[in-house]
Amino acid sequence: MEHILSDSHIWVTISFLFFVIMSYKAGKRVLFALLDKRIREIKHEIDTAESIRVQAQELLAQYQRKQKDTAIEAQNIIEKAHEHAEQIKKRAEEELEISMQRKEAQLKERIRLMEIKSKKDIKNYAVDMVVSATEDAIKNNLKNDKDIINSSIDNIKSSIAKTA
Secondary structure (H helix, E strand, C coil): CHHHHHCHHHHHHHHHHHHHHHHHHHHHHHHHHHHHHHHHHHHHHHHHHHHHHHHHHHHHHHHHHHHHHHHHHHHHHHHHHHHHHHHHHHHHHHHHHHHHHHHHHHHHHHHHHHHHHHHHHHHHHHHHHHHHHHHHHHHHHHHHHHHHHHHHHHHHHHHHHHHC
16 A cells, blocks of 8 residues: 555546545536526526517517408408499489480470471561562552553543643
């Protein structure tokens, strides 16, 4: 055993083991404290990341609901626009029909008035023709009668002149 105690390699090994054990005892707290601190930091980062992920999922769900609501609202607006366009079309057709009936009535009234005027004009023209023809006939008769009267007056004058 003395031989073992006098061997320097053994003392170096024992010293090294003693140093490692003492370093372990002294550094264990510091090392574990650093490791615990790093574990807490990692847990905190994981918790933060988890809360951010949850918030992101909530935001995603919220935006998806908004998108769905917006799509439904857009569909409702499109349907209302189609209904409104249909109503406008029906109203325009009704107004067009009423306008066409009104114009047709106006045209019929115009035609009726034109027929009355035409009949009146034809009647007036016929009356004018009859009056003109009668006037011509009377003038011709008076002209013939005037010639007869003038010749009779001449005859009377000559008979008076013969008798005087």
